[in-house]
Amino acid sequence: MSFEEDCNDTDRDVSGTKKFQESIAKFTFSTPHQIQLDPAVTTVHSSELPTLKLRRSFRVAAAVKSRKLEIKCHVDSDALSSTSPGKGKRKAPNAILSKNATKKLKRGYAPPEAYAHLSPLTDYLAYGLDVVFCGINPGRESAKRGHHFAHPSNHFWKCLHQSGFTPRLLPPSEDSSLPNTFNIGLTDLVDRPSSEASELSSSERVSSVPILLNKLALHRPRFLCLVGISNWEILQKVLLQMTTGPSKASGSPGTSKAPQASAKNIGLQPFKLCYSTIADPLSDTSSNINETLLFVVPSTSGLVTQYQLPDKVKLFAQLKSLVDQPPSELDTSEMKCIAVSHDP
Numbered sequence: 001m002s003f004e005e006d007c008n009d010t011d012r013d014v015s016g017t018k019k020f021q022e023s024i025a026k027f028t029f030s031t032p033h034q035i036q037l038d039p040a041v042t043t044v045h046s047s048e049l050p051t052l053k054l055r056r057s058f059r060v061a062a063a064v065k066s067r068k069l070e071i072k073c074h075v076d077s078d079a080l081s082s083t084s085p086g087k088g089k090r091k092a093p094n095a096i097l098s099k100n101a102t103k104k105l106k107r108g109y110a111p112p113e114a115y116a117h118l119s120p121l122t123d124y125l126a127y128g129l130d131v132v133f134c135g136i137n138p139g140r141e142s143a144k145r146g147h148h149f150a151h152p153s154n155h156f157w158k159c160l161h162q163s164g165f166t167p168r169l170l171p172p173s174e175d176s177s178l179p180n181t182f183n184i185g186l187t188d189l190v191d192r193p194s195s196e197a198s199e200l201s202s203s204e205r206v207s208s209v210p211i212l213l214n215k216l217a218l219h220r221p222r223f224l225c226l227v228g229i230s231n232w233e234i235l236q237k238v239l240l241q242m243t244t245g246p247s248k249a250s251g252s253p254g255t256s257k258a259p260q261a262s263a264k265n266i267g268l269q270p271f272k273l274c275y276s277t278i279a280d281p282l283s284d285t286s287s288n289i290n291e292t293l294l295f296v297v298p299s300t301s302g303l304v305t306q307y308q309l310p311d312k313v314k315l316f317a318q319l320k321s322l323v324d325q326p327p328s329e330l331d332t333s334e335m336k337c338i339a340v341s342h343d344p
Contacts, residue, residue, distance in 0.1 A: 110199035112192055118143035120191035124179050125215065128289055130323045131223040132185035134212065136197045136205075136231050136299070143193035147172035148186045153302030155309050156227070160184075163316035185221060187212070189231055197230065197299075205230075209238040213273070217342035220275055220289040222327065225319055228299040229265045235294075239271055239338050266315060268322065269294040274337040293332065295319050 121138045133156075135148065142150040149156035150172035161169040166182055178184040190200055190208045212235075216224060226232045273292040297315045298307040322330065 107196045107198050109201050110194055114199075115140065115143070115193050115195075118193040119146075120193065121146065121148055121188065122176075123185075123187045123215070124148075124176055125185045125187060125219045126179040127219050129179060129185045129219065129221040130183045131225050131295075131319065132187060132216070132219070132221040133225045133227055134231065135186075135188045136228045137188050137190040137200060138193040139301075140193055140195045142172070145172065148175045148188075149300060151302070154300050155302065155312055156300040158309060159297075159300060159312050159316040162313045164320045165316070185219070187215060189234070197228070202234075205234045206238060209235055213340050214343050216273055216292055217275060217340045221292055222289060223293050223295055223319065223323060224273070225295045225297060227297055229296060230299075232265060232269070232294075232296040236269075236271070242338055243336065266296050266298065267318065269296060270335050272332055272335040272337055273340045275340060291332065291337070293322075293330070293335070295322070 118138075118140065121142065125132065138148070139151055139154075141152075142148060144150075157170055157172065160166050165184060170177075175186055178186060189212055190205060192200075194200060226235060271294050273294070275290050275292075277290065278288055297319070298304055298312060300312060
């Protein structure tokens with residue numbers, strides 16, 4: 001091959017290369033707004049880009065899921081709290097636990113040794129009082145303070161004042177003034193103190209009834225007001241036994257029909273305690289009291305929620321209206337007479 005032919009071939013190759021470059025130039029795109037990273041400042045390997053994007057997606061998805069769960073729990077909680085319990089509806093577990101936690105359990109029997117450090121209260125009695133209020137037994141707070149119905153939550157002194165027995169609200173510390181100033185007496189069925197009446201045994205209460213009846217036969221009040229329905233239930237049981245006797249059967253030949261238990265457990269009862277006339281020529285027989293009527297009010301303890309303060313005051317007011325009536329105006333002929341005598 002000659003030199004000229006070789007030059008011509010070279011020119012053709014250069015010309016072909018230039019044409020090829022011109023033909024592919026139209027497929028080259030530029031990005032004028034692309035941010036150029038300085039390799040000295042930030043270096044990110046191309047293999048890390050998908051991983052970074054995937055991690056960010058996971059974080060976003062987790063946040064969205066957490067927010068959905070939070071909203072759902074909030075809605076479920078509102079629905080449970082706003083739905084009243086009824087048939088076919090479930091109560092919120094927290095509400096059930098709260099109700100069970102706040103429910104107070106009754107105390108069981110406590111022997112006398114448990115409260116041996118507390119002393120019984122003094123009876124405030126006199127002959128011929130208008131009414132004697134008889135509690136179940138001294139509470140722990142009353143025994144510690146040495147005064148009847150001394151617990152701050154007890155309604156007795158409020159009932160006494162709001163029903164008209166006293167012209168002002170007396171503090172428990174003035175309990176000793178009741179007989180002389182207001183013709184009112186105070187005593188208890190059981191004299192030993194305890195935190196709650198449930199700590200007394202039934203036999204302990206029953207065995208205390210003769211002691212109470214002996215006090216009444218000695219002092220002969222016009223009314224005995226039993227403070228506490230359980231007080232009346234115990235006394236009524238003993239009075240029925242005194243009337244029929246333990247060996248007499250109701251409806252048997254030659255015996256009178258046993259009196260029925262009272263149908264109501266509050267208010268004036270169909271029983272009365274009867275006393276013999278005092279055989280003392282020097283005494284004023286016109287002042288003799290031959291019977292004591294029985295009246296029942298609920299316990300004045302603040303723990304008794306079945307009867308609120310207005311309910312108790314209303315019953316005290318009923319008793320006050322009976323006390324204000326002259327004895328001759330009270331018809332007691334239909335009441336069952338229970339003969340009681342004083343045993344020195």
